[in-house]
Amino acid sequence: MAKRVLIYSPAYLPLVGGAELAVKELTDRLPDYNFDLVTAKIKPGLPKEEQIGRVMVYRLGLGWNLDKVWLALTGGRFGCQLHRHNNYHLVWSIMASYSGLAALNFKNRHNEVPLFLTLQEGDDLVVVERKMKLAGRRFRQLFAKADYVQTISHYLAQWARRMGAIAKIEVVPNGVDLRTFDCQQQKLGHPVSKWTPGVQVDIFTASRLVYKNGLDDLIKSLKFLPEDVNLRIAGAGPEETRLKDLVKELALDTRVNFLGSLSSKQVAEELARASVFARPSRSEGLGNSFLEAMAAGVPVVGTLVGGIPDFLAPGESGFAAEPDNPESIADQIKFILDPANQEKVWQVVNHARALVKQQYDWDKIALQIKEIFASLIE
Numbered sequence: 001m002a003k004r005v006l007i008y009s010p011a012y013l014p015l016v017g018g019a020e021l022a023v024k025e026l027t028d029r030l031p032d033y034n035f036d037l038v039t040a041k042i043k044p045g046l047p048k049e050e051q052i053g054r055v056m057v058y059r060l061g062l063g064w065n066l067d068k069v070w071l072a073l074t075g076g077r078f079g080c081q082l083h084r085h086n087n088y089h090l091v092w093s094i095m096a097s098y099s100g101l102a103a104l105n106f107k108n109r110h111n112e113v114p115l116f117l118t119l120q121e122g123d124d125l126v127v128v129e130r131k132m133k134l135a136g137r138r139f140r141q142l143f144a145k146a147d148y149v150q151t152i153s154h155y156l157a158q159w160a161r162r163m164g165a166i167a168k169i170e171v172v173p174n175g176v177d178l179r180t181f182d183c184q185q186q187k188l189g190h191p192v193s194k195w196t197p198g199v200q201v202d203i204f205t206a207s208r209l210v211y212k213n214g215l216d217d218l219i220k221s222l223k224f225l226p227e228d229v230n231l232r233i234a235g236a237g238p239e240e241t242r243l244k245d246l247v248k249e250l251a252l253d254t255r256v257n258f259l260g261s262l263s264s265k266q267v268a269e270e271l272a273r274a275s276v277f278a279r280p281s282r283s284e285g286l287g288n289s290f291l292e293a294m295a296a297g298v299p300v301v302g303t304l305v306g307g308i309p310d311f312l313a314p315g316e317s318g319f320a321a322e323p324d325n326p327e328s329i330a331d332q333i334k335f336i337l338d339p340a341n342q343e344k345v346w347q348v349v350n351h352a353r354a355l356v357k358q359q360y361d362w363d364k365i366a367l368q369i370k371e372i373f374a375s376l377i378e
Helices: 018-028 067-086 098-109 125-135 137-145 154-162 215-224 240-249 264-273 288-295 326-337 339-359 362-377
Strands: 003-009 033-040 049-052 055-060 090-094 115-119 148-151 169-171 201-206 229-234 256-260 276-278 300-303 319-321
Touching: 003 018, 003 067, 003 098, 003 362, 018 033, 018 055, 018 090, 018 288, 018 362, 033 067, 033 098, 055 067, 067 098, 090 098, 090 362, 098 115, 098 137, 115 137, 115 154, 115 362, 125 137, 148 154, 148 362, 154 169, 201 215, 201 264, 201 288, 215 229, 215 240, 215 326, 229 264, 240 256, 264 288, 276 288, 276 326, 288 300, 288 339, 300 326, 319 326, 326 339
Parallel strands: 003 033, 003 090, 033 055, 090 115, 115 148, 148 169, 201 229, 201 276, 229 256, 276 300, 300 319
Antiparallel strands: 049 055
């Protein structure tokens, strides 16, 4: 008989972020378990209950951002009601904030059910801790009561220890669907498109349009690049209006294209035409979009913040710009596009692709999560 797992997540599909996609990718690959997920509604019009893939989703709240607080306050009790009928073998908290507080409330009522805490936080951890001050000691209790802690980067593992985690902490990163994000060639020996003056070149980025992803700096970097270098931005978020105003202010309307939210297949198509992927993050838990670009054989420009150094070694698997420095971003893009540097660039690209295939394949990562589940339930 399949084991039952109760998941708490601050948001879930169709709201898209790295954590939400990770849950979808993993649950699709764990057929020996049945999953129920309790989350905040956040967006009007979403059903209170629906089946998404292998996950039964329950949404709490009225359809606005404060629903996350409602999740923290009532999610534990709601999960206990589900537990009476479903007899869960494991409770799984995705991230430590609002969903974590709900999972803690459940754990306090049902201590016999193992608590598995996954840290996916991408925001500045100082900001996360400031938001959770209202929770008082309960926020740290979440870390202390977890029976197993999985983090997607060494950066977050250090945070878990600092917050008082007692149980085993294991770094298991997010991954890439290599069936979607891959090149046909086993080895790339030449660039997808060499930069010739007068010929349009596309920089591509995919992310939530939020301050921490540094897209304002990426837009500003175009002022230091030739006019035939353009930027295509995939994603949606609260910074969209401000970023579009910045584009107008800098007179870059003809060089910046906002694509909106794209499916994984559409992102893969954009990567196939891109010469560079860039995201100058101010904070990052890991950064799935970087890994997807690396798998697709696109040179990557990032910043060495948060969990990014786990996979981006400057000059080995990618190119590093300084945070909050548009000119530094432009310098890295110029280096990549310079025909004189093509041999070096494609050595980096090949190394990056090999790294992703070896360490960031969702199929392999799902097996690691399955082993953790088994150790907790047995």
